[in-house]
Amino acid sequence: MSVSDWRNPVVILMTDFGLRDTYIGQMKCVITSICPDASVIDLTHAVDPQNIAQGAFFLDRSMPFFPDRAVVVCVVDPGVGTSRKPIAVKTARQTFLAPDNGLLTPVLGSQTVTHCISISSPEIMLPAQSATFHGRDIFSPAAAHLCAGFPFDRLGDPVDPASCITLPAETNGIENGNSIAGRVLFCDHFGNLVTSLESSLVDTAHRWEISAEGIDGLPIVKTYEDVDEGKLLAYRGSFDTIEIAVRNGSAAGRTGLKDGAAVRLVRKEPVTTAIPS
Template structure:
């Protein structure tokens, strides 16, 4: 019998895609150890090796994940190197991830409880691939957490202040009613998600986003405010301003990549 009345959900976020068996192997490991576990696929479509995108998506999804869930986040270009595997308590949940900055926003924005390096061989695979710690380290550790072990059992304590953090994309005030941010990523529809917080574009005023080529897009309420095939700026579901094209792709229209600067102006 499971020691917990309601086993916590295990949430998976990776850059593995679904065209191979990687995600299925991770789920197989988890369910072999903890058969009652509920597994949520947050996404497996993070841009390959893009730790910054993963950190952004993870933090923005956090309010919608079940309380006490166990989050396995694997965007891991340093797999097999000396980078640590860590487990952290923060925001009412537990996180397993490589210590490469993927938990930057979680550590910055939520109080951190226990933090350990995942080394206890009792809770990871006895033989570990150098290229697939998602299966051999993070998945078994998550399954044992779901089965009721304490996070501290996974390995020695770490000071969370010593965990690696990234310089996340931000937003800078350039003057009264003017802010500058940048593109973070493009979603599967080709919408460009920026680092400019939607709250800066107060709804009682009129605003526009100015792209690097000088194109100015008034901030609209929804796609239906512009004709089909026309671009627009809008307050997106991630809580930041986005650039889209109605029934088309903004990334194809404008060709912008992460880090390119975009300006918010009051009209």
């Protein structure tokens, strides 16, 4: 079944291009010129420049919400114009187009891959290609052609998915059974610090705290209203990791912590339930 057999084809875009320039507009123009019926969803264009790991994280935490049969274009591409391959990965649920640089690590690791191809067919590229804008000249037209019914297996040459580049897994080190080391992954729009510490590490049988440079024993609470205005807090965030925030303020500005800064999750005494007298 081709994508054109599906109703309302969807293209999802994720890049580090930002919105100040015309890059995203040009990509959308290419897509809708080739497949006017395609709906285009902007996942984000605010991946930090060249930050492949952050892009992979955003993709990983967003995939569960993608509609089935969507074509997902991911472009965080510091190696654009080099020998790195543009690839298309078809899974049981969606199709992903991206440079082969580790950006598709969560797709290759968690979805059932049915086909993988190195995009090379001139049929689905713009006639002239910039060495520095494959998002517009290769990935966008390839996505649009797929939505218009172009056969996936004609995109280029088959690739063994096991040969694709993947990023090393994020590890949380446990010390003495009570301390788990992590790091700040990124700062979001609100100044919240998103860490690599998975929320699932925090059980309800113990009290837990976060420590980092300048932060000593910050308790993990449920939500912002559990602390006073302007106070620091740690909580289980919507990315399913522990986040550090300031109620109605910026944790990044308050703490000065940057991407990669060390953080530590510390397990304290067990939670006790008072016995009614």
